[in-house]
Amino acid sequence: MAEQKKAPLLKVQEDFEKNIQGFLGVNEDVVLILDYDGTLAPIAEQLAPMPKDTELAIKKLAANEKVFMCIMSGRNLDDIKKHMKLETVTYAANHGLEVEYPDKSKFSIEMPQALLDKYGKLLEELKEKVVCSGAWVEDKKIALTYHYKGVNDKLRAKLIEDAKKIIKSHGFQIIDAHYAIEGKPPVNWDKGEAVKMILEKKFGEDWAKKLKIIYAGDDTTDEDAMKVLKGVGKTFRVSEQPNLKTYADFQLKTPNETSLMLKWVLDHYLAKKK
Numbered sequence: 494m495a496e497q498k499k500a501p502l503l504k505v506q507e508d509f510e511k512n513i514q515g516f517l518g519v520n521e522d523v524v525l526i527l528d529y530d531g532t533l534a535p536i537a538e539q540l541a542p543m544p545k546d547t548e549l550a551i552k553k554l555a556a557n558e559k560v561f562m563c564i565m566s567g568r569n570l571d572d573i574k575k576h577m578k579l580e581t582v583t584y585a586a587n588h589g590l591e592v593e594y595p596d597k598s599k600f601s602i603e604m605p606q607a608l609l610d611k612y613g614k615l616l617e618e619l620k621e622k623v624v625c626s627g628a629w630v631e632d633k634k635i636a637l638t639y640h641y642k643g644v645n646d647k648l649r650a651k652l653i654e655d656a657k658k659i660i661k662s663h664g665f666q667i668i669d670a671h672y673a674i675e676g677k678p679p680v681n682w683d684k685g686e687a688v689k690m691i692l693e694k695k696f697g698e699d700w701a702k703k704l705k706i707i708y709a710g711d712d713t714t715d716e717d718a719m720k721v722l723k724g725v726g727k728t729f730r731v732s733e734q735p736n737l738k739t740y741a742d743f744q745l746k747t748p749n750e751t752s753l754m755l756k757w758v759l760d761h762y763l764a765k766k767k
């Protein structure tokens with residue numbers, strides 16, 4: 494049974510070479526599943542751009558026919574697609590609740606009308622009672638994010654407590670995120686389930702045996718995917734927490750180290766293919 498524990502911190506390029514030597518061969522199918530906020534781009538007041546090196550690496554990797562890339566984000570589909578502007582990748586948005594494949598076919602978690610009605614009421618109550626003093630709510634149509642980064646220290650704890658009570662009272666799941674609370678519908682679906690579904694659809698039932706899978710994410714929602722991929726691929730949790738317990742194989746401190754990881758993939762996979 495997989496357990497969350499402290500993972501080796503990879504800080505410089507040589508750390509990748511030392512710790513993951515031989516993982517990537519030349520003729521294998523590589524799967525890259527990447528979270529956006531906090532992993533590819535730093536956490537900021539609003540959506541932040543990726544560092545230049547990351548953007549270039551992503552473009553090169555996404556264009557390679559032996560690489561299957563999936564952007565696994567908590568943002569909604571239109572938002573993350575509009576931002577990434579990559580045609581060849583699969584987008585798993587709203588924490589995997591909605592997926593769009595490169596051929597434009599889609600998967601979306603079933604939301605009965607009664608649940609959609611509840612979502613509408615939840616959104617209204619949050620707007621009415623806790624959207625104030627710099628806090629705001631991001632309406633992602635089937636899930637939402639309550640953002641409190643702009644709230645001062647004095648008011649913050651009370652607003653968080655109230656927002657959590659409201660989310661819970663409507664039967665939605667609460668997930669603590671970076672300066673935010675995710676309100677997810679009560680469905681048995683997460684980034685881990687989405688990873689399994691996407692890879693099985695693309696590569697068949699034995700996907701876990703035949704692929705070189707790399708997953709990077711920064712949030713608790715990414716831990717579900719890291720658990721699914723334990724012993725199957727190489728996973729990276731981006732976090733500055735010194736005593737972090739994670740299902741990931743390795744810890745990276747910031748999106749700058751994600752950039753190093755992508756450079757390692759380029760150097761050890763694509764460069765060898767020439």
Ligand SMILES: O=P(O)(O)OC[C@H]1O[C@H](O[C@H]2O[C@H](CO)[C@@H](O)[C@H](O)[C@H]2O)[C@H](O)[C@@H](O)[C@@H]1O
Nearest residue numbers: 529530536537538539540566567568671672673
């Ligand atoms: O799964 P992700 O792609 O990491 O998305 C998680 C949430 O990211 C966004 O919020 C976070 O990033 C914002 C911009 O840096 C930041 O202001 C906020 O404090 C973070 O929580 C996004 O707004 C959410 O919808 C995503 O669920």
